[in-house]
Amino acid sequence: MARITALRGLMSVMGYACVAIGLFHVLLGNAAIPGAGSAGPTVDSLGRFFGAIFAGYGVGWLWAARRSPIPARAVRWLAGMMLLGALGRILSLAVQGWPHWFQVVLAAVELMLSPLFFWLADAGEKAARSAVSPVAT
Numbered sequence: 001m002a003r004i005t006a007l008r009g010l011m012s013v014m015g016y017a018c019v020a021i022g023l024f025h026v027l028l029g030n031a032a033i034p035g036a037g038s039a040g041p042t043v044d045s046l047g048r049f050f051g052a053i054f055a056g057y058g059v060g061w062l063w064a065a066r067r068s069p070i071p072a073r074a075v076r077w078l079a080g081m082m083l084l085g086a087l088g089r090i091l092s093l094a095v096q097g098w099p100h101w102f103q104v105v106l107a108a109v110e111l112m113l114s115p116l117f118f119w120l121a122d123a124g125e126k127a128a129r130s131a132v133s134p135v136a137t
Contacts, residue, residue, distance in 0.1 A: 003123035004070070010117070011065035011075070018058025025051025034100035057081065070124030079117035086110035 025032045029044040032051070036043055057078070064074040089107040092099065 001127065003120055004127055007070060007075070007117075007120040007123045008065050010113070010120070011061050011070070014078075014113070015058045015061030015065060018061060019055045020058075022051045022053070022055025022058060025054065034102055068124070069128035072122040072125050075117055075121040079114050079121065082110050082117070083114035086114065 026048050029048050030036045030039050033039070033043075033047055036047070060074070061078055064071055064078065067074075086107050089099075089103060089110070093104075093107075098104070
């Protein structure tokens with residue numbers, strides 16, 4: 001039960017955070033990206049577009065967190081996308097150099113949370129299976 005509570009809580013926090021961050025980027029454009037304030041209209045357009053996508057990603061976390069049982073497959077897909085994003089940040093670091101310090105913090109958080117979500121992913125389905133016991137005959 002503790003794993004389910006932890007999973008649902010982490011998923012909800014992740015979902016609300018992604019929705020808020022995504023909408024922040026949609027509303028502020030380049031101003032939402034450290035160091036990109038003067039990047040121009042192309043980067044602003046791209047940032048606002050990806051902000052909307054990120055808000056949708058957050059809605060996916062919230063949708064999955066509200067299911068009963070929590071679908072392990074959805075958690076794994078969402079965690080996989082987070083891990084892919086973190087790997088993209090690492091690739092950028094290798095190709096372009098060190099970004100703003102906050103981006104490094106985000107990469108670390110993404111690299112730590114992804115395995116945690118993979119580990120917790122099946123907690124809801126396992127609990128649902130164990131709650132269904134065969135009737136004694």
